[in-house]
Amino acid sequence: MARTIDYRKILTEPLIRQNPVTLQILGICSALAVTTTLATAVTMSVSLTVVLTLSAGVISMIRRHIPDTIRLIVQIVIVASLVIVIDQLLQAYFAEISRALSVYVGLITTNCLVLGRTEAFARHNAPGPAMVDAFGNGLGYSLILIIIGGLRELFGKGELFGVQVLPLADAGGWFTPLSLMLLAPSAFFLLGLLVWAIRSLLPEQAEAPEHVPPLRAEPAE
Amino acid sequence: MTGLWDLFVMAAFVDNMPLTLFLGLCTFLALSKRPGSALGLGVAMIGVLGVTVPLNNLIYNALLAPGAWSWAGYPDLDLSYLALIAFIGVIAAAVQLLEMVLDRFFPEIHRAFGVFLPLLTVQCAILAGSLFMVERSYTLAESAVFGLGSGVGFAVAVTMLGAIRSRLAYADLPAGLRGLGIAFVLAGLMSLGFASFAQMAAAQ
Numbered sequence: 001m002a003r004t005i006d007y008r009k010i011l012t013e014p015l016i017r018q019n020p021v022t023l024q025i026l027g028i029c030s031a032l033a034v035t036t037t038l039a040t041a042v043t044m045s046v047s048l049t050v051v052l053t054l055s056a057g058v059i060s061m062i063r064r065h066i067p068d069t070i071r072l073i074v075q076i077v078i079v080a081s082l083v084i085v086i087d088q089l090l091q092a093y094f095a096e097i098s099r100a101l102s103v104y105v106g107l108i109t110t111n112c113l114v115l116g117r118t119e120a121f122a123r124h125n126a127p128g129p130a131m132v133d134a135f136g137n138g139l140g141y142s143l144i145l146i147i148i149g150g151l152r153e154l155f156g157k158g159e160l161f162g163v164q165v166l167p168l169a170d171a172g173g174w175f176t177p178l179s180l181m182l183l184a185p186s187a188f189f190l191l192g193l194l195v196w197a198i199r200s201l202l203p204e205q206a207e208a209p210e211h212v213p214p215l216r217a218e219p220a221e
Numbered sequence: 222m223t224g225l226w227d228l229f230v231m232a233a234f235v236d237n238m239p240l241t242l243f244l245g246l247c248t249f250l251a252l253s254k255r256p257g258s259a260l261g262l263g264v265a266m267i268g269v270l271g272v273t274v275p276l277n278n279l280i281y282n283a284l285l286a287p288g289a290w291s292w293a294g295y296p297d298l299d300l301s302y303l304a305l306i307a308f309i310g311v312i313a314a315a316v317q318l319l320e321m322v323l324d325r326f327f328p329e330i331h332r333a334f335g336v337f338l339p340l341l342t343v344q345c346a347i348l349a350g351s352l353f354m355v356e357r358s359y360t361l362a363e364s365a366v367f368g369l370g371s372g373v374g375f376a377v378a379v380t381m382l383g384a385i386r387s388r389l390a391y392a393d394l395p396a397g398l399r400g401l402g403i404a405f406v407l408a409g410l411m412s413l414g415f416a417s418f419a420q421m422a423a424a425q
Contacts, residue, residue, distance in 0.1 A: 025250060025401060029345045033243035073313060080306045103352035106305050110345045112247045184241045185412040192405030199397035
């Protein structure tokens with residue numbers, strides 16, 4: 001191939017600069033729902049990264065044989081089969097976490113991140129770069145999940161991975177858990193603040209204002 | 222009768238799909254910039270959820286549930302692991318059918334929906350409706366009410382967010398918070414409001 005492919009760029013670009021969750025608005029549903037504890041967040045990240053990488057590889061391998069009109073159905077069936085395998089594995093070996101994740105493992109099927117990457121990248125590229133791109137996006141997604149999961153578990157319960165980190169006030173320590181952190185609204189707030197932080201560091205990501213306010217008329221003397 | 226009404230209220234407000242269960246957030250955030258398109262999305266969600274959840278309930282109980290094939294001499298056959306593929310197929314077909322029916326008989330409504338309809342195939346809230354139906358083993362009537370209730374809850378939430386965001390277009394926000402950032406914060410505030418429904422349900 002005459003065109004060299006920069007694997008490193010494909011891999012690192014989605015981590016922050018093109019992050020799937022905070023910039024492309026893909027896969028937010030599961031990103032917020034499973035982040036009450038770090039353990040579920042990590043399990044979900046690993047599952048999604050595996051499904052994403054494998055499905056990108058498979059779809060990229062057969063990309064020349066999929067008729068354009070039915071490609072969505074073919075892609076969904078491939079993703080769904082992979083998700084069923086992961087779901088069965090989790091139920092067999094990590095029964096407790098599988099119960100905590102409830103239906104959200106099955107929902108990887110309709111995670112827009114998976115379909116978005118196969119549509120946008122795997123469909124037009126060879127298996128190698130497609131899998132690297134998928135892996136990078138999976139890592140970018142995992143990064144956000146782990147940050148939010150860590151913050152929510154740390155401030156909600158004073159624990160990390162179920163181990164007490166901050167001494168609780170009930171047990172003679174100084175930390176009073178913020179139970180709001182375990183409820184739904186805090187996930188929205190944290191992600192909103194994270195988006196704000198990333199866009200302040202990288203101002204080119206900020207969205208243009210929809211309306212420019214008219215200049216204020218000079219007060220008459 | 223009161224049981225079904227309670228289920229409807231629970232599905233629509235207490236377990237609101239986008240705000241308390243985080244389902245369907247991608248379209249929830251992407252299509253809520255204007256109240257008009259938000260309302261269109263909400264109505265489409267009511268229609269699709271109201272049809273697919275009971276339909277998937279029939280398919281699951283008649284074909285996939287453990288022991289469903291005992292009449293044919295396979296009492297141990299358990300096909301429930303195929304549920305995911307079956308549900309996705311039903312949802313894709315239902316969305317396609319809905320689109321064709323609207324196109325044929327109500328072209329104005331079809332034009333108003335535009336691109337939202339095909340997008341609903343990969344909407345997590347719709348698949349989640351069917352998966353919750355299996356997890357909580359609803360009957361046919363319950364699953365119909367649950368589907369409609371979830372759709373109504375989604376429509377209410379997305380229309381409200383659309384209305385607030387269209388007002389906020391005139392606000393002078395910090396550059397980094399504009400668009401997605403403020404949408405998350407708004408959704409968080411609305412989620413706080415909907416958390417009070419959970420308190421009311423717990424108090425009863």
